[in-house]
Structures are given as C-alpha cells and as structure tokens.
Amino acid sequence: xxxxxxxxxxxxARRGTVLSGVADMAVTESELRSATSDVAxxxxxxxxxxxxxxxxxxxxxxxxxxxxxxxxxxxxxxxxMIAGGVALAALPAAAATRSGGTIAAARAGLPAxxxxxxxxxxxxxxxxxxxxxxxxxxxxxxxxxGAHKLGPVPPAIANFATVAMAQHKDHAAAWNSVLVRARYxxxxxANPVYASVxxxxxxxxTDVAGVAELALTLEGVAAATYLEAIxxxxxxxxxxxxxxxxxxxxxxxxxxxxxxxxYPVPLAFGSLSGAAPxxxxxxLDFAKS
Amino acid sequence: MxxxxxxxxxxxxxxxDIQADAMRAGRASLDEVVERGRExxxxxxxxxxxxxxxxxxxxAALRHGLxxxxxxxxxxxxxxALSQTSAFAAAPGDVQILxxxxxxxxxxxxxxxxxxxxxFxxxxxxxxxxxxxxxxxxxxxxxxxxxxNASIRALGGKPQTxxxxxxxxxxxxAKPTLTSAAKVVDLxxxxxxxxxxxxxxxxAVLEDLNAKDLTAxxxxxxxxxxxxxxxxxxxxxxxLGADIxxxxxxxxxxxxxxxxxxxxxxxxxxxxxxxxxxAVR
Numbered sequence: 001x002x003x004x005x006x007x008x009x010x011x012x013a014r015r016g017t018v019l020s021g022v023a024d025m026a027v028t029e030s031e032l033r034s035a036t037s038d039v040a041x042x043x044x045x046x047x048x049x050x051x052x053x054x055x056x057x058x059x060x061x062x063x064x065x066x067x068x069x070x071x072x073x074x075x076x077x078x079x080x081m082i083a084g085g086v087a088l089a090a091l092p093a094a095a096a097t098r099s100g101g102t103i104a105a106a107r108a109g110l111p112a113x114x115x116x117x118x119x120x121x122x123x124x125x126x127x128x129x130x131x132x133x134x135x136x137x138x139x140x141x142x143x144x145x146g147a148h149k150l151g152p153v154p155p156a157i158a159n160f161a162t163v164a165m166a167q168h169k170d171h172a173a174a175w176n177s178v179l180v181r182a183r184y185x186x187x188x189x190a191n192p193v194y195a196s197v198x199x200x201x202x203x204x205x206t207d208v209a210g211v212a213e214l215a216l217t218l219e220g221v222a223a224a225t226y227l228e229a230i231x232x233x234x235x236x237x238x239x240x241x242x243x244x245x246x247x248x249x250x251x252x253x254x255x256x257x258x259x260x261x262x263y264p265v266p267l268a269f270g271s272l273s274g275a276a277p278x279x280x281x282x283x284l285d286f287a288k289s
Numbered sequence: 290m291x292x293x294x295x296x297x298x299x300x301x302x303x304x305x306d307i308q309a310d311a312m313r314a315g316r317a318s319l320d321e322v323v324e325r326g327r328e329x330x331x332x333x334x335x336x337x338x339x340x341x342x343x344x345x346x347x348x349a350a351l352r353h354g355l356x357x358x359x360x361x362x363x364x365x366x367x368x369x370a371l372s373q374t375s376a377f378a379a380a381p382g383d384v385q386i387l388x389x390x391x392x393x394x395x396x397x398x399x400x401x402x403x404x405x406x407x408x409f410x411x412x413x414x415x416x417x418x419x420x421x422x423x424x425x426x427x428x429x430x431x432x433x434x435x436x437x438n439a440s441i442r443a444l445g446g447k448p449q450t451x452x453x454x455x456x457x458x459x460x461x462x463a464k465p466t467l468t469s470a471a472k473v474v475d476l477x478x479x480x481x482x483x484x485x486x487x488x489x490x491x492x493a494v495l496e497d498l499n500a501k502d503l504t505a506x507x508x509x510x511x512x513x514x515x516x517x518x519x520x521x522x523x524x525x526x527x528x529l530g531a532d533i534x535x536x537x538x539x540x541x542x543x544x545x546x547x548x549x550x551x552x553x554x555x556x557x558x559x560x561x562x563x564x565x566x567x568a569v570r
Contacts, residue, residue: 154540160547167554174555223509230492230505240493243505244555247485247512251551254513255520261536265422265513268429269436270506 117286119278120235124178126281127242129191130225131172134218136190137198138165141211151207157259164215164252171245178238185287192283194221194276209260216256217274223249224275246270383497384446385568387437389453390491390504392567393484394434396452400460400480401427409470418535419470419521423477426514433507440500446569453567456483471525478518483560485511490561508556516550523549 138161145153145161176186198218205211226246233239250270258264401423405411410423438448452460463476488508495501523546524533532538 152540154542155544156539156542156547158547159544163548163551167551170554227502227505227509231498231502236493241555243489243492243508244558246505247489247509247556248551248554250509250513251516254516255547255550258517258520258535258537259539263425263535264517265426265429265510268432268507268510269503270509 118182120233120238121179121182121184121286122278122281123229123233123242124175124182124238125184125187125284125286126191126276126278127225127229127245128172128175128179128187129189129281129284130194130218130222130276131168131175132188133190133195133198134168134222135165135172136195137202137214137218138162138168140202141205141215144205144211145208150205150211153208157208157212160255160259161211161215164219167248167252171248174241174245178241180289183289185285185289187284189284191276191280193280194218212256212260216253216260219249219252219256220271221274221276223253223270224272227270228272228275382564383495383500384441384444386491386495386564387441387444387500387504388446388449388569389562389564389567390484390488390507391434391437391441391449392451392453393456393480393487393562394430394437395450396456396460397430397480397484398427398434399452400476401430403464404467404473404477407467407473410473416470416530416533418533422517422521426477429510429514433510436503436507440497440503444497444500449567449569451567453562455566456480456562470530471522474518474522474525478515478522481511481514481518483562484508485515485556486558486561489556490558491564494564512556519552520546520550 141150142158142161142165144150145158176188179186198214201214205214223246226242226249229242230239230246233242254264257266404423405420405427408414411420438450441448459479460476463472467473467476485508488504488511492501492505492508495504521533524530524542527543529542532542
C-alpha cells in the first residue's frame with residue numbers, strides 16, 4: 001500500500017471513528033465536547049490532503065493559465081451590486097435563485113490589478129480575502145458576545161462561530177499557500193470592498209439573530225463565489241481546492257438557516273446569486289514575493 | 290413536541306417558490322447543454338478511436354492522478370491537452386461520470402422512498418421535521434437525477450435509470466436493520482456523504498463546463514443534507530429527539546450541537562465512488 005493509500009485508509013478509519021463517536025455519544029456536555037474534539041481531529045486530518053493539493057498547484061505563470069483570462073469571464077454579474085455600495089444584507093446570497101451562470105469577459109473585471117496577473121491567482125486572492133473577512137467577522141462577533149453586547153448567547157451559537165471561524169482561517173491559509181507557491185505574497189487582509197459593507201452592517205447588530213443573519217449572507221457569498229470559481233478556474237488543482245471548500249460553506253449556510261428557523265436546505269441546486277465579482281479583487285495587493 | 294406546523298408549512302411554501310425559480314434557471318442551463326450537444330453532433334460523427342484513446346488515458350489519470358482533493362502534477366496539463374484534441378473528446382468520459390452520479394441519485398430516491406414507508410420516518414410516529422426533511426430531500430434527489438440525465442442526453446449518452454450497483458448492496462444489506470429513525474439517518478448519511486464526496490471529486494475532473502457546473506451545484510446541497518443529518522443523528526443519540534424542531538430550541542442545545550454538522554474544513558473525497566461504477570453497461 002502506498003503512503004497516500006495508507007493516509008487515506010487512516011483518515012477513513014479515523015473519520016469512521018468520529019462519526020460513530022457522534023452517533024454513540026450521550027447527551028452530557030463533556031461527551032459532546034469529546035465528540036467535538038474528535039471532530040477537530042477529523043478537521044486536522046484533511047490537512048495532508050489539502051497540502052498535497054496545494055503542492056500540486058501548477059506554475060500559474062504558465063501559458064495555459066494566461067489563456068484562461070481570455071477564455072472565460074468571471075463573476076461580472078454581481079459587480080454592479082457591489083459597485084453600487086448596496087448593504088450586504090440586500091445582496092442576494094444563498095437563499096436567492098441560480099442566475100443561470102451568465103459569465104462575461106474576464107478582462108473587463110480586471111482593470112486594477114493588471115493584466116499580467118493570471119485569473120487563477122486573482123481568484124485565489126479574492127477567495128483568501130473573503131475568508132479573511134469571515135474570520136474577522138466571526139472574531140468580532142465572539143468578541144462582542146464576550147463583552148455582553150449581543151445579549152444572551154447560546155452555547156451552540158458560540159460553538160458554531162468558533163468552529164466556523166477556525167475553518168475559514170484554514171481556507172484562507174490554503175489559498176495563501178497557493179499564492180505563495182505561485183510566487184505571490186499572501187493576502188492577509190479582509191476583502192476591502194466587502195469589509196466596508198460588513199462593517200456598516202455589523203454596527204447595527206445588537207443580538208445573536210443579527211449576527212446569524214450577517215453570517216448567513218457572508219457564507220452565502222462565499223459558497224456562490226466558489227461555485228462560480230469552479231467553472232472559471234483553469235488549473236485542476238485550484239478547482240479541486242475550491243470544490244473541497246464550497247460544500248463546507250454550504251454546510252455553514254444550512255446550519256445557519258436552521259438556527260434562524262428556516263428550512264435548512266431550500267434549494268436542490270446551489271445558487272450563483274450573490275457571488276463576489278472579480279472586480280472585488282480590486283484593491284488587493286498582488287505583489288510578487 | 291414544540292412544532293409549529295403552520296410556520297413550517299409557510300417555510301416549505303417559500304422554499305418551494307425559491308425552488309421553482311431555481312428549476313427554471315436550471316432548465317435554462319440544461320437547455321444550453323442540449324444546444325451544445327446538438328452542435329457537437331451537427332459537426333460530424335465521433336471518432337471512435339479518439340474516444341477510446343481519451344477514455345483510456347482519462348481512466349488512467351483518474352486512477353493514478355486524483356486521490357483526494359488534489360490533482361496529480363501534470364494532470365492539469367494532461368487534461369488541458371486532451372481537451373484541445375477535439376471538442377468531442379470530452380463527452381464520453383463525462384458521460385460515464387454523469388451516469389454514475391445519476392445512479393447514486395436514483396438509489397437515494399429509492400432509499401428515501403423506502404424510509405418514508407417506515408412508521409418512525411413517514412408515519413404517525415415520525416418526528417414531523419424529520420419526515421418533512423426526508424420528503425423534501427427525496428424530491429431534491431429526483432431533481433438531481435433528472436438534471437444529470439438531461440446532461441447525459443445532451444452529451445449524446447444514454448440516461449442512467451438504475452441505482453448504483455455497489456451502493457445498492459449496502460442499502461439492501463441495511464434494510465432489515467432499519468428499526469429506528471437513528472438507523473435510517475445512519476444509512477442516509479452514508480449515501481449523502483458518498484454522493485457529496487463523489488461530486489467534489491467529479492467537479493475537478495469533468496471536462497464539459499456545463500456538466501462541471503451542474504455537478505458542482507449539486508455537491509454542496511448533498512453536503513447540506515449531510516450536515517443536517519449529522520445534527521439529527523447527534524440529537525437522537527443524545528436522547529434529544531424532541532428538540533428536533535424548526536426553529537430549534539437553540540438556547541437549550543449543547544454547545545457541540547452547533548458544529549457537529551460540519552466536521553471538516555475541507556470536504557474529503559475518500560468515500561467518493563469510482564467514476565465508472567454506475568455507468569450504463
């Protein structure tokens with residue numbers, strides 16, 4: 001058996017342990033905490049897989065990636081909404097309908113960062129910046145909760161925010177590894193276009209429900225963006241990374257829907273509505289390392 | 290049980306409205322696929338030798354190059370090169386992948402159908418939220434199967450109307466043991482997770498952009514099914530079945546309930562089904 005097969009078998013075995021551990025657990029908080037610890041183990045188990053994917057990232061300065069710029073467009077449809085400075089809550093996200101996948105010319109959305117930056121690099125940077133924003137938003141929510149600014153915070157909600165924040169941190173790290181491998185500097189800041197809108201919305205949040213609504217919109221934006229990215233990215237390893245993250249954002253959406261008292265899986269097909277436009281990468285520093 | 294039937298009905302109604310919109314958009318997308326298939330066929334016959342060569346090389350790439358989420362070094366270039374050999378070359382491999390996906394969906398539809406005949410899932414003894422979830426999820430799988438088969442037809446392939454043969458054995462073996470809601474949920478998690486992981490893998494290798502888009506648009510929904518089922522299973526196992534309500538009594542749920550539905554930061558592909566497992570023979 002190869003190292004990869006051994007690793008996969010080990011992961012599968014441990015995953016099975018985690019799932020059966022969840023199934024067998026009693027109701028006590030300590031046992032639930034134990035189950036959460038197992039979940040964290042499973043979470044860490046996915047890292048070797050992800051590292052391998054990142055390691056297989058192709059040289060993004062290659063001709064094939066450059067070709068992608070003229071071959072496909074990316075996310076132009078949502079650009080107007082962002083440019084208009086609409087509040088984030090007004091953006092149609094996961095609960096909205098699928099747009100039908102209209103994709104316009106890519107270069108039209110890439111005015112600021114220069115035509116020499118491959119589209120896959122731009123998408124990786126955009127993704128990292130959105131993940132950074134999610135981390136910052138959950139962090140701010142947890143801080144506000146700790147300062148008793150959100151009223152009573154149920155333990156399950158605090159746990160959701162903590163784990164979701166950690167996962168977004170991992171997603172950001174994955175995309176930044178991709179950027180570094182492509183010889184670009186990591187994107188460590190939150191997306192400036194979305195951050196300005198989120199900051200305004202967050203200023204009006206006074207309770208847990210408000211945080212959940214904001215989180216739902218952010219998660220929906222992320223899920224839709226990855227769905228669009230899967231079609232737009234040209235490097236298979238990049239597609240694989242986006243494909244491994246999108247379902248997790250969708251899971252966050254489902255749980256938030258449920259928490260908010262909505263049907264958790266309202267759509268049979270993922271929505272593209274609310275996807276971040278590639279122009280939202282404007283302002284990101286795509287500097288060579 | 291704290292269950293607002295009227296409220297849930299309204300939510301389902303809203304959900305169905307959204308779903309109807311999504312289906313309209315989905316049909317538009319499928320129309321594009323159909324048109325593309327027509328264009329392909331209008332330009333001539335498929336070169337069988339080329340198709341065979343592509344299938345062989347692609348099968349090798351799938352076997353050796355794509356373990357987990359990552360593609361092997363060079364696979365990207367290989368697939369890119371293959372895609373440039375002919376606009377037709379992508380279709381047969383994609384058709385097999387899509388047939389397997391349709392087979393998985395067919396099995397899910399059948400399995401949820403069986404589950405709904407059980408008194409603790411579809412009968413009077415059932416938790417209404419669980420019953421609603423199973424009913425609606427089954428319908429979503431019907432739509433997934435139809436979408437995959439439409440995509441197959443558009444690429445000139447034969448629709449798959451049968452269930453995945455390997456997973457069917459798992460289901461058949463499990464059927465006599467389905468004596469409680471928890472056991473049904475266990476089986477559903479196996480099927481849903483298998484579907485999600487298969488589609489995550491497929492999304493990275495499908496050549497046809499519409500097939501890729503369709504598959505990607507379904508994988509996250511299956512992952513959502515998994516998330517809810519994991520949460521339901523944890524609550525059932527903890528004796529908190531009465532708390533499976535919509536909205537949930539969030540303040541009284543244990544902390545771990547908040548994250549039990551999404552155990553991994555990256556969706557695994559270790560349980561993905563082989564690409565040709567459900568292909569039409």
